[in-house]
Amino acid sequence: MPRLIIVTGAGSGIGRATAERFAAHGDGLVLAGRRPDRLDAAADALRAAGAAEVHTVPADLSDESGALRLHDHVEALGRPVDAVVCCAGGTVDAGDGHLKSIAAEWHDTYRANVLTAVLTVEALVPLLADTAGIVLYSSIAAYRGSAGTGGYGAAKAALHAYTHHLATRLGPRGISVNAIAPGYVAGTEFFGDRMTPAREALLIRQTAMGRAGTPQDVAGLAFFLCSPEGAYITSQIVQVNGGSQHGV
Numbered sequence: 703m704p705r706l707i708i709v710t711g712a713g714s715g716i717g718r719a720t721a722e723r724f725a726a727h728g729d730g731l732v733l734a735g736r737r738p739d740r741l742d743a744a745a746d747a748l749r750a751a752g753a754a755e756v757h758t759v760p761a762d763l764s765d766e767s768g769a770l771r772l773h774d775h776v777e778a779l780g781r782p783v784d785a786v787v788c789c790a791g792g793t794v795d796a797g798d799g800h801l802k803s804i805a806a807e808w809h810d811t812y813r814a815n816v817l818t819a820v821l822t823v824e825a826l827v828p829l830l831a832d833t834a835g836i837v838l839y840s841s842i843a844a845y846r847g848s849a850g851t852g853g854y855g856a857a858k859a860a861l862h863a864y865t866h867h868l869a870t871r872l873g874p875r876g877i878s879v880n881a882i883a884p885g886y887v888a889g890t891e892f893f894g895d896r897m898t899p900a901r902e903a904l905l906i907r908q909t910a911m912g913r914a915g916t917p918q919d920v921a922g923l924a925f926f927l928c929s930p931e932g933a934y935i936t937s938q939i940v941q942v943n944g945g946s947q948h949g950v
């Protein structure tokens with residue numbers, strides 16, 4: 703029986719590349735994200751790439767009802783989940799610096815990065831196979847801060863505590879829980895129109911390897927952490943950043 707893998711944020715960027723890595727292994731996939739057209743396009747590509755089966759669940763995972771919809775879809779498949787990879791996340795506009803926009807920045811980044819992971823995982827915990835793997839997505843911003851008033855980096859740091867909590871809670875079932883903290887990864891929708899050539903050059907100069915990360919650089923680690931070879935790695939925050947230094 704092929705493994706059953708759940709990937710959130712699977713319609714673009716790192717999430718889609720992660721789903722492609724599992725598809726190449728012949729796993730079955732459930733893709734979640736808000737935009738149905740993106741999920742459908744990814745699903746077509748994954749079927750062509752060798753996925754055993756692909757399901758799409760359009761849902762806002764920062765909302766309880768979205769996470770419940772994902773739970774109900776997966777439960778109806780009638781078999782245990784082998785891995786959950788939570789890629790959904792992103793930044794929100796910093797606003798004008800007034801308290802109202804600062805509150806919105808922190809609230810919205812928390813929902814986008816923390817609640818999407820927490821509600822997805824908590825909805826799926828009862829459906830997890832013993833020995834399943836869970837991977838959450840943090841960021842280099844959790845170590846060195848982020849733009850605006852810092853809400854994005856703080857939200858990603860919150861996922862570190864949740865990773866350790868979950869690893870302790872689910873370890874007795876043989877379930878591993880880790881977070882990946884990427885540096886700058888090009889070729890995703892993450893930066894929208896906020897990336898300038900000067901900023902990109904700076905981010906690349908900060909790496910030891912002299913290049914941006916690719917979604918595939920990150921996807922391979924998520925796949926490994928959810929494989930039998932990675933089963934004893936748990937409660938870790940693994941940085942994938944080409945050697946970028948903290949706090950530069």
Ligand SMILES: NC(=O)c1ccc[n+]([C@@H]2O[C@H](COP(=O)([O-])OP(=O)(O)OC[C@H]3O[C@@H](n4cnc5c(N)ncnc54)[C@H](OP(=O)(O)O)[C@@H]3O)[C@@H](O)[C@H]2O)c1
Nearest residue numbers: 711714715716735736737762763790791841887890891892
């Ligand atoms: N790219 C980088 O340099 C970088 C660096 C460090 C960390 N990261 C992290 O890596 C993860 C993947 O980012 P990416 O670079 O691949 O960017 P991306 O292409 O923008 O992917 C993010 C995905 O999350 C989905 N998403 C966002 N909010 C959601 C919600 N409320 N419910 C369900 N799905 C939601 C988006 O799809 P919909 O809009 O259709 O929902 C999108 O497909 C994120 O957690 C990001 O914070 C990225």
